[in-house]
Amino acid sequence: MTTTPGDIGEPRRRLHPLSPLLHGAKSIAVVVAALSWNTLQEVGLGRFALVVTVLALGVVVLSVVNWLTTGYHVVGRELRISDGLLWRRNRAIPLERLQAVELRRPLLAQLTGLAELRLEVVGGHKTEAPLAYLTVRDAAALRERLLALAGRTTGTAQPDAGPRVAPPTLEQPLVRVSNRDLVTSQLLTPQAFFLPVGVAFVVIQFVVEAEWTFIGIASTFTAMAGVLLHPARRILQDWDFRLARDPGGRLVVRFGLLETRSQVVPPHRVQSIGLTWPLLWRAQKWLHLRLDIAGYAGEHGSDSKQSDRLLPVGDFGTARALVWDVLPGVDLTTLATSPPPARARWLHPFALRYMGVGLTPEVFVSRWGLLTREMTLVPYARLQSVRVVQGPVQRLLGLATVHADTAGGRSGEARDRDLAEAWALAEQLAVRARHARRPAPPPVASVPPLTPVTWQRPHRP
Known part of the structure; x- marks a missing residue:
């Protein structure tokens, strides 16, 4: 690896000295919970307290050793993290892959004035670089610095004397x-x-x-x-969900009660927007919005992936304004969709009227659902691949499903379309994705409209 000026000019930094105590407190709570009530009755209160004390001391010692061997520093456009005593591990995280940075404050961190910084990168199945813990001031400054470095697309990395305190910014509240x-x-x-x-x-x-x-x-x-x-x-x-936009145009999301979170998302990292109308909410005319971000990972099988909250609950007017702000030019009131062919009723006898897809100048729209109705908006520039899939029953009915995949994990789906229409739709999505990725995209009107094409079964020898 080539040595840069940042390797020499910036020393490795440690986390906050209270980090071992916070990590140890969580581990001790797990140990005490693992010791059952029967164990207390069998060994007695004195021995039980002795066992807990010995285990607590061991946990604290291990936490201190881990703190002493953990460090981080920024080199060029990389965040480098080293940890481990017997098995030394060094990670270099390219900041151009950075998708979002979250500042998280669990209850113990709030009581001690500390915060945890989490970085989400493209293709990550878990948080790539959890820095726990830093002071709130240092965590905010490091977050601004990493986002600023991640936003550079040209030029060479310059030597950096160290983390600077971010100047106060005036955010524009959205909701x-x-x-x-x-x-x-x-x-x-x-x-x-x-x-x-x-x-x-x-x-x-x-x-x-x-x-x-x-x-x-x-x-x-x-x-x-x-x-x-x-x-x-x-x-x-x-709790206390707030959405704002900072002077740099990035989305700032804050929420949480026992554990507060503050996340900064660059708009160009947004992969898709999803709208959901739950059955019991429709009497209040409520819905909620989700925001898909490439690389943002949560624990498998849990509801921890909360970074995708764009609007936990709100009315249609608020949702319309937010969608327009995140995806300029997209108006929820003008999104026209077309339903699948009538023979798809064999697969969806009751929900067919609520299914549809549409191509607008900015996004690919898909909707479905009977009791819980959903809609997905996928910008053409975020499309990673387009797939046409046919199941056995679909082949009998001459239908197919088109998947418009993004890097955010979710995809727009045109379910059970006519086979010729499905291939034409897939071609249109590929064409519009190429046009949207051009440095100087042509007017949307120049993109040919969706027209039916004749599909021929491939010849089999």
């Missing part, structure tokens, strides 16, 4: 979600809506059978807690 609407929206979910019915059923069973066992009562409360866990978690995560 702030009412906590009252947030709580109400989570009460209008199937889990919360049918909870009283389930509780009433259990109480009636107890009254009729006249048996109030401890196991029955505990099972009832456990089931109630499990049902309410998802809405409660969403409320805590999306």
